[in-house]
Amino acid sequence: MKDVYILAIESSCDETACSIVKNGREVLSNIISSQIEIHQKFGGVVPEVASRKHVENITGVVELTMKEANIEREDIDAVAVTYGPGLVGALLVGLQFAKGFAFSLGVPLIGVNHIEGHIAANYIQYKELEPPFVSLVVSGGHTFVVHVKDYDDFEVMGETRDDAAGEAFDKVARAMGLGYPGGPKIDQIAKEGNPLAIKFPKANFHEDTLDFSFSGLKSAVLNYLNSEKQRGNEINVPDVSASFQHAVVSVLVENAMKTIKSRNLDKIAVAGGVASNSSLRKALLQKGEEENVRILFPDAILCTDNAAMIGSAAYFQFIKGHVSGNDLNAKPGLSLGGR
Numbered sequence: 001m002k003d004v005y006i007l008a009i010e011s012s013c014d015e016t017a018c019s020i021v022k023n024g025r026e027v028l029s030n031i032i033s034s035q036i037e038i039h040q041k042f043g044g045v046v047p048e049v050a051s052r053k054h055v056e057n058i059t060g061v062v063e064l065t066m067k068e069a070n071i072e073r074e075d076i077d078a079v080a081v082t083y084g085p086g087l088v089g090a091l092l093v094g095l096q097f098a099k100g101f102a103f104s105l106g107v108p109l110i111g112v113n114h115i116e117g118h119i120a121a122n123y124i125q126y127k128e129l130e131p132p133f134v135s136l137v138v139s140g141g142h143t144f145v146v147h148v149k150d151y152d153d154f155e156v157m158g159e160t161r162d163d164a165a166g167e168a169f170d171k172v173a174r175a176m177g178l179g180y181p182g183g184p185k186i187d188q189i190a191k192e193g194n195p196l197a198i199k200f201p202k203a204n205f206h207e208d209t210l211d212f213s214f215s216g217l218k219s220a221v222l223n224y225l226n227s228e229k230q231r232g233n234e235i236n237v238p239d240v241s242a243s244f245q246h247a248v249v250s251v252l253v254e255n256a257m258k259t260i261k262s263r264n265l266d267k268i269a270v271a272g273g274v275a276s277n278s279s280l281r282k283a284l285l286q287k288g289e290e291e292n293v294r295i296l297f298p299d300a301i302l303c304t305d306n307a308a309m310i311g312s313a314a315y316f317q318f319i320k321g322h323v324s325g326n327d328l329n330a331k332p333g334l335s336l337g338g339r
């Protein structure tokens, strides 16, 4: 079969990203223009600012991506773009650009579900990986345990009932004045703390389900911080970070292992920004070894938002002939497996 080159665009949140992916697994270039510094001033992503920055950045990011991959316009077989979930204004910038670009090249447009893109990052990292497997998706907006039955067939086994795992990291970090995004900061500071110093509640929804609930844990941490302040005690930030992180990681590991056992599978592929968390990596790898389950993690650059993962997911749609019409619209609330 002829090689397939896909130009992919991702603009669902605060990264303007473009990538060229060959045959779904080989990344020829992967450019990410992050707006983090701008949003840091506000302590989180400001949607209007994100959209405006995407408009400013997208043309340059796409040009640079093609240049780095040493690719000409006529080499591109399809243009892929994230159409949801995400911030509507941010999604629309990538979508409009992708539509125009695909039309001008005379190639198909492929709309990609952002969460499915996160899972596909594992196909880039592990060239031999094929479904079925279990995926633990942990990002700023989503938390899922999912049975990946095929490249385009997902069964959600458990999900969060309130905050996402990354969101909990960001909110707790903010309360301790650690800045945005909070996940990497807590990860770093927790290395100097004791994970058993403070006993925070577990973040599962109910023992009988595979669902998560992080808002109770988040409130417990905020209450702890307030009451310590009121008592005039100094907060031990490393201990709070390590104890909070321990509570998050233990439920993620527990639910991922329960899911794999319920399906008799042998691989867990972790996906999303929180997948770069060092404590999660360590705990899952250890559990995997004990239980004879292979644990897969993409490199950090493929865990947080990027367009290479979108190009990979798009490839598996393309070879099945699933392409989008020019009426493709942004779907801010798109769910995993949703179209």
Ligand code: KG4
Binding pocket: 013, 138, 139, 140, 141, 142, 165, 166, 167, 169, 170, 181, 182, 183, 184, 187, 272, 273, 274, 275, 276, 277, 278, 303, 304, 305
């Ligand atoms: O997947 P992602 O880049 O964007 C979304 O689709 O949401 O995830 C971003 C999230 C943020 O909440 C960030 O704090 C978190 O991933 N994150 C981490 C780490 N690195 C990023 N959380 C915990 N530990 C990390 N090392």
Ligand code: ZN
Binding pocket: 114, 118, 139, 140, 272, 273, 304, 305
């Ligand atoms: Zn994401």
